[in-house]
Amino acid sequence: MLITDYIFSHTQLPKTAIQNTINLLNDACTVPFISRYRKEATGNLDEVQIGDIVKYKEQFEALEKRKAAILKALEEQDVLTPELQQKIESTQDATALEDLYLPYKKSRKTKAEKARQLGLEPLAKIIMSQNARDVESVAFRYVKGEVNSAEDALEGARHIIAEWINERTDIRNNIRYQLERFAIISTKVVKTKEHEEDAQKFKDYFGWEESLNRIPSHRLLAILRAEGEGFIRVKIEIDDDRALNKIEQRLIKSNNDCAEQIELAIKDAYKRLLLPSLSNEALQNAKQKADASAITVFAKNLKQLLLGSPLGEKRILAIDPGFRTGCKLVCLDAQGQLKHNETIYPHPPKNDSTGAIKKISSLTEAYKIEAIAIGNGTASRETEALVRKIRFKNDIQVFVVSEAGASIYSASKIARDEFPNYDVTVRGAVSIGRRLQDPLAELVKIEAKSIGVGQYQHDVDQTKLKNELDTVVEHCVNAVGVNLNTASKSLLSYVSGIGPKLAENIVAYRDTHGAFASRTDLKNVPRLGGKAFEQGSAFLRIKDAKNPLDDSAVHPESYHIVKTIAKNEGKTVDALIGNSQVLQSINLKQYASDKVGLPTLQDIVKELEKPGLDIREQAKVFSFNQNIKTITDVQPGQLLPGIVNNVTNFGAFVDIGIKESGLIHISNLSDGFVSDVNEHISLHQQVIVKVLEVDLPRKRIQLKLHK
CATH class of the missing domain: 1.10.3500.10 (Tex N-terminal region-like)
Structure with missing residues (x-):
């Protein structure tokens, strides 16, 4: 059986699309690049379909490799007959293959x-x-x-x-x-x-x-x-x-x-x-x-988490709350750079709430703070209550931010390299603030399974888990796009065709030569050759570039098409961008060729209408019920606001503002039958829940999604 037949038998995708995708994969093309910029070759397959081709391609290759090893072993034993060889070569099932080999295995003395x-x-x-x-x-x-x-x-x-x-x-x-x-x-x-x-x-x-x-x-x-x-x-x-x-x-x-x-x-x-x-x-x-x-x-949850709503380039005061050790404060500029840090002690045992309020007030004015990010760990509710008492001169939004994995980051080599002169508490607070600015850019620095959204992630096959989660991160990073002049090595390493070493070279080049002025400058980065440029350049953005297309998802290989369209419409490229009236009236068929078809042309026009559009929603302020401070305050029948902090096959866990998260069992997501939790609820969704039961001895809360 040929590889195309094998993949077809599992996917039912068109064989031509399968073969073309295999050719692109063998030519070192990545899934994000193929799905976005080679639609004509694949017949417009999406990332999931191309991912299936990758999976079954690897399965087929592993099966063929095992067949070769078995045939070699049988030849060495001088027991390989034409009939046995034919059976081995024709089998397409790994279990059946091992059964054929079973009588000839060299085992211990039986x-x-x-x-x-x-x-x-x-x-x-x-x-x-x-x-x-x-x-x-x-x-x-x-x-x-x-x-x-x-x-x-x-x-x-x-x-x-x-x-x-x-x-x-x-x-x-x-x-x-x-x-x-x-x-x-x-x-x-x-x-x-x-x-x-x-x-x-x-x-x-x-x-x-x-x-x-x-x-x-x-x-x-x-x-x-x-x-x-x-x-x-x-x-x-x-x-x-x-x-x-x-x-x-x-x-x-x-x-x-x-x-x-x-x-x-x-x-x-x-x-x-x-x-x-x-x-x-x-x-x-x-x-x-x-x-x-x-x-x-886990993959669905991670995707939702990584594509969480960013606040954007705002000046942030981030607070990592605590009782005995105090609350660590950091002030970040709009690009997430650390400008100031210190510790306040508003809670027991020191109870210096007055001093803490004065300090927060003075820092928000001194650093022109636009939003406050409070970690959701120990003393979070108490710290949020304190902050909400403050009468700020300007309109400052207050957010509670998930700390999941922040301690992993703060002790990591990445954090030490970023902040060699600061301890883990400062690094953790910085991470909380940056998560509010851009969750994706910050969370890629943490090993995905350490973020803790899923079920039994430490019990599953760790190689398969890592591969799947890496794929999710890669998908999210390339779907959003990356600012070439501000992105960290961690973020750049997930860009199509880049990887850790080239990411390091890009940052080193940026540090030496200053900000990139154009995508073409990427070709000057050591060891970044033509293939890496082809695969990665369109996912990298340059703000305020001389060529406005450098801040879009239009691939450099298609710039000439945009210039031709602009010329034919009597406009400059700048004037064409965002001009929906002109863009929607274009007859795209006249620009189609053997290499560039309607799918690519339609993508180009869509991107020109809203270049660099962030697919993520804007971050929204959320407030818990201030009367609910511990599990003893939770009573059956209450309607409470909450944020979904984990989704599993059997239901969703909801943060209602206390230490214990409540569970909405799958049967309580809807009055009807629910087969897929993700069709009814998503990670970080703001919801209203009804309390069904509170089990104080086991510290469990049963909830129902309130429509």
């Missing part, structure tokens, strides 16, 4: 291998033929050396037969089918750990039983975490009698002594080889599906 060395394979073949009338007398012929009795000989022969049964693809697939359809996952608490404090969070799973193919991803991951921490034991079970009966129907064709021996071998093969191996495989498959589901949830 019971079957030892029996073969004792010369018992002929006896096993006689039994499997089911023609011998007196098996015991036949077995006596093999009593010699280490084989001391007929029973020893029969036992050895059964070990060989058990191995043959284990290697039968049809038998393995039948048990796989039963595991897929009927398997039950059950748990049992480890008695010695049942009453440990850490075990109580898994109490619901101390005696759990559920169909493996129906268990929700979050529950399976929770159970596996509990098993990993040693609190429970997990077992996968099917109806043993039915499974054994299915095998017997395939193998036993007589009613004699041979049949009895085969029946014993079947039970041994099933209990010792087949069930342990295939039940573990079934659990791993379920884990992979749970991982994929959890990673998808």
Whole structure:
């Protein structure tokens, strides 16, 4: 099977589009570049469809690589027949491929291998033929050396037969089918750990039983975490009698002594080889599906978080609140540069609220502050209440900002390089302020999984998680675009075709030569060649550039098209930009060619209408209910404002202004059936919720989305 056929079988996308996309990927083109600037080649595929092509391309290549390794191993063993080679080369399933290889794997010394060395394979073949009338007398012929009795000989022969049964693809697939359809996952608490404090969070799973193919991803991951921490034991079970009966129907064709021996071998093969191996495989498959589901949830949340509403280039006073250690204040200019920092102590034990109010007031005037950002951690509500008491001379907006991952950033090498002369508390406060200005630019500095939006992110396949989250970050960065003259190395590294090393070179060049005047100047950056310029230049913006197209998503390769359009319309490029009346009247077909079709031309016109338009919404001020300070203030029936701070497959968690977040279970998102949480609610959405239940001992709050 060709790679295009393989990808087509999984995606049903047009084969021409698949092949053209593969060619572009092989030519070192990135997904954001292909989806945005090569629409004619791909048939206008979007990033998700191109991402699927990438995924199945990698799967196909990994499968072909494994086939080559297996064929080489079989050749070295001198057991490769034309028939076996044909089967291996034609299979398109990794599990089927491993089943074909199973009989030839060089494994540790098995019971079957030892029996073969004792010369018992002929006896096993006689039994499997089911023609011998007196098996015991036949077995006596093999009593010699280490084989001391007929029973020893029969036992050895059964070990060989058990191995043959284990290697039968049809038998393995039948048990796989039963595991897929009927398997039950059950748990049992480890008695010695049942009453440990850490075990109580898994109490619901101390005696759990559920169909493996129906268990929700979050529950399976929770159970596996509990098993990993040693609190429970997990077992996968099917109806043993039915499974054994299915095998017997395939193998036993007589009613004699041979049949009895085969029946014993079947039970041994099933209990010792087949069930342990295939039940573990079934659990791993379920884990992979749970991982994929959890990673998808995390990716959706991360995308929403990264594309959170920016306040923009405003002067910010950021506060990292605290009690005993005080509240760290930093003043940032509109570009996020640190201008001042100090600490105030408005809360216990010092209680210097008067001094704190005076200091905040004086700093807002001295640095012409336009907005205040308050971290949502310890002492956040108390600090917000304090700030809202202040009568500022100017209109200053107050925002509560998520601190998730700020401590990770403040202790990182990136933060140390940015602020080598300041401690972690100052760096953390700066991060809070910058998140208000531009969440995307700041959050890319933090390892994505440390931001903590999702479910069981530390339990899933970490390589797959990282790859998926890196893809999300790359998508968000390129969808928004990057200011070439202010972007950090971290942000630049996610730009299409750039990467960490070129990002470092760009910043170094900028530091040495000053701000970039045009996109063309990028070609002067060391090691930034033609391919990197092609892939990345259109995602980089230059504010107030001499060529206004340098602050747009129009690719430099299409500048000549814009100039031609402007000339034909009797306008300059400057006059054409933003002129919707003229742009909408253009007959684009006259500018189409073999290389540039209508999709690209339509994108160009759309961009010219609103060049550099930020796809994100503007940040909005939000206020919690000031009467709700602790969980004891929360009562059933209350309607409370909140902000969604996490979305999972089973519901959404909402910050209502106290330490404990409330849960809107999926069943309480709507009066009707809900299949996808994300269709009803999104991360950082401002909502009104109704309190259904407050469990004070467990510190849990059940909510309902109020329409």
